[in-house]
Amino acid sequence: MSFGQQLIDWRRELHEHPELSGEEVQTTARLRQWLTAADIRVLPYDLPTGVVAEIGTGPKQIALRADIDALPIVERSGVTFSSQNPGVMHACGHDIHTSVMLGAALRLKDREAALPGRVRLLFQPAEENFGGAKTLVRAGALKDISAIFGMHNEPGLPVGNFATRGGPFYANVDRFVIRVTGKGAHAARPHEGTDAIVITSQLVTALQSVASRNVNTLDSVVLSVTRITGGNTWNVLPENVELEGTLRTHRTEVQQQVKGRVQEIAAGFASAFNAQIDITWYAGPTALVNDERWADFATAVARETGYETQHAELHMGGEDFAVYLQHIPGAFVSIGSASPFGLHHPAFNPDEALIEPAAHYFARLAEKALQQI
Ligand SMILES: [Zn+2]
Ligand SMILES: [Zn+2]
Structure with a gap:
């Protein structure tokens, strides 16, 4: 079987058997089996899911990372190798990333005697819930590694296209829940209560002014309210309304500024309307910041x-590749996958033609990076 066909076969097998974040048990078993059959060393890390492998010898070490988890989505891509695990789908293309890095591993194995150091391959679980990179770092997967590289397929780019940037790339992700507590009342006697629905409606509008009127227009910021829950019938003013949403930024100062403004606006509304407003923030991954030099090198x-x-x-x-880049330098890159439907869409269908060239690319990148460190 040709090299390219082998990678496509592996990709399709992964695609047919997707597993959710943290549950990648069969995927882990498959990866171990395929790597071992290719005589590639699997390192003895104590991980419930995920695999760390290594090729080469010597003190110089760099890492390549692929993510291996899937999403809770019912597949509608119509491909012959659609998910056989109902309600779970590789809708972010992590099956593609995994087969690319398997291919890079095979190529590097062919050149093992000539490699000027070691390449560690991280097949990382649980990217979608942003926990997997931390698990691998805690297990010691970055120990003695000088630089790390990884990819995401980009549905909006044609196959054969590549993009990256030095500095900030992916965003800081924050989630917030705001609970507005007023005073319940009969809908016909609103003056006896404190209407949490009216307060919340105005609060949503006021929050939209933070991005447009408080943050420098040259900085990137998105603040979206994505859920409003309150009330359960037509003739009662509810006591509580809950809002939920997300904040995306690239700079910590902007992130802190927006969080501060949201807090001030909420406090102002609480005082003006005699209500109680509580905000809870949940931190997602921090911004992914590429090393300038390695981003230029990866592009070259x-x-x-x-x-x-x-x-x-x-x-x-x-x-969550951002987590690795907080510890060591490296670069995360986009490779065109030309899907008519975007990431996380039930009909997402990346073009498999990207796999073989990307495998060659990462093998070459790893070898050349070892020559640089
Ligand atoms: Zn995703
Ligand atoms: Zn993804």
């Missing part, structure tokens, strides 16, 4: 390998 190697390269735009999504 992509150009040599035949990719059409471009400077990536800021991305408002989150990506």
